[in-house]
Amino acid sequence: xxxxxxxxFMIPFILIGFLVVYLFSCDPQDSPRLYFFDLIGAGLxxxxxxxxxxALAVYQSLLLLSVMGTFLAFxxxxxxxxxxxxxxxxxxxxxxxxxxxxxxxxxxxKGWEWIPGHFKKGSYExxxxxxxxxxxxNIYRITDPKTRNDxxxxxxxxxxxxxxxxxxYAYISTNFLAGTPVYNLSKEGLAQGNSQIHLFSQxxxxxxxxxxxxxxxxxxxxxxxxLFMAKTHGAVEILGAEINPGIVxxxxxxxxxxxxxxxxxxxxxxxxxxIDGRHLVKNTxxxxxxxxxxxxxxxxxxx
Numbered sequence: 001x002x003x004x005x006x007x008x009f010m011i012p013f014i015l016i017g018f019l020v021v022y023l024f025s026c027d028p029q030d031s032p033r034l035y036f037f038d039l040i041g042a043g044l045x046x047x048x049x050x051x052x053x054x055a056l057a058v059y060q061s062l063l064l065l066s067v068m069g070t071f072l073a074f075x076x077x078x079x080x081x082x083x084x085x086x087x088x089x090x091x092x093x094x095x096x097x098x099x100x101x102x103x104x105x106x107x108x109x110k111g112w113e114w115i116p117g118h119f120k121k122g123s124y125e126x127x128x129x130x131x132x133x134x135x136x137x138n139i140y141r142i143t144d145p146k147t148r149n150d151x152x153x154x155x156x157x158x159x160x161x162x163x164x165x166x167x168x169y170a171y172i173s174t175n176f177l178a179g180t181p182v183y184n185l186s187k188e189g190l191a192q193g194n195s196q197i198h199l200f201s202q203x204x205x206x207x208x209x210x211x212x213x214x215x216x217x218x219x220x221x222x223x224x225x226x227l228f229m230a231k232t233h234g235a236v237e238i239l240g241a242e243i244n245p246g247i248v249x250x251x252x253x254x255x256x257x258x259x260x261x262x263x264x265x266x267x268x269x270x271x272x273x274x275i276d277g278r279h280l281v282k283n284t285x286x287x288x289x290x291x292x293x294x295x296x297x298x299x300x301x302x303x
Contacts, residue, residue: 012069050133054245057131059101067092106176112154114176115140123147127170127256130246135175137246139182139257142171158296160202161225162232167195170257172223172247180222180296182251185262197232207291208233214290217241219277220297224251224264230293231267239289240265240272241280248274 020038024031045065052061071089075082106114115124115138123144130137142148148169152159159166159181167189173179183189190196199205208214208229216230221240230238242248250257251265251272258265265272273280277297 053131053133056097057101058136060097060099063096063099064093067096110177112151113171113173113179115171115173119147119150120144128246128250130249132245134244134246137172137174137244137250138176139250140171140173142169157204160204162198162201162205162229163190163195164198164201165193165195167193170223170260172250172257174244174246180247181225182223182257182261183225183228184260185228185264186259187262189260189262199232202229204295205229205233207293211290215288216291216293217281217284217289218293218295219281220294221251221265221272222247222296223257224261226293226295227264227267227270227272228262230291231264231270236269238267238270239280239284240270241275241277242272243274243276245274248272 023034027034049061049065052064056064067089071085071092074085078085106117108114108117112118116126124140124142124147126138127141128137128139142151151171152166158179159169161181161183163183163185166183168184169181170184171179171181184192200208213234213236214230215237216235216239218226218230218238218240221227221242222244227238227240242251248265249255251261252258253263253266264270277294281292
């Protein structure tokens with residue numbers, strides 16, 4: 001299938017390559033102008049593709065771009081029929097957006113984070129599936145207690161939290177390779193299992209032995225677990241960086257996980273920025289933070 005997909009997508013590149021060479025050969029003296037517009041077109045295509053992914057997802061964006069490219073080609077070939085072609089273009093764009101994005105099959109060898117491929121349907125509920133510039137982010141609320149325990153056993157460090165017993169959680173997966181839990185830290189979620197905070201019950205809390213009421217910088221906030229643990233240890237100021245726009249949207253006010261998470265992104269003296277962690281560190285105060293947390297940021301999602 002991969003070979004078939006690459007072969008299919010190579011066809012327009014080959015044809016466009018011949019077209020560009022043909023245009024340059026028709027008027028070699030005008031090459032600078034042609035090259036200028038070639039670069040402008042490529043730049044606009046690259047710039048528009050990101051907002052198109054955010055609005056239409058990848059599959060519909062590719063369909064729309066294909067329809068637009070075909071329409072422009074026919075306008076050049078048949079300029080006298082532009083109104084007929086325009087009507088055909090509008091109808092085709094409308095029909096193309098009715099096509100649903102296919103269900104993706106993920107190689108199970110990649111790991112367990114492809115929730116639909118590893119766990120029974122009744123054990124989870126899909127809350128969100130969102131495309132953005134970094135890929136696809138999915139959120140699954142794990143409703144079955146046994147499944148929650150099974151997942152924790154697969155990656156214990158990912159799920160450490162100083163609340164006993166641990167409350168229900170949802171799992172955020174990006175590209176089915178990089179994930180982060182979101183615990184139900186709302187009042188209702190904690191009351192459901194009579195969950196209580198137990199300081200220094202987890203190995204992840206070891207840095208807080210060094211001192212009380214620290215100023216904490218968290219790189220890769222994800223589902224907010226590190227924010228919550230910092231707050232339980234009396235952090236006087238918490239600053240977080242999260243590069244994934246899909247996660248930030250769902251964890252922020254109005255998002256599907258905002259109330260569920262106990263509103264950890266907007267706790268008192270807590271700020272979370274949609275930004276690359278290195279950029280945030282470079283532009284924050286030197287020698288200001290007592291503790292910098294980077295928890296599980298070494299993922300393959302970027303690849």
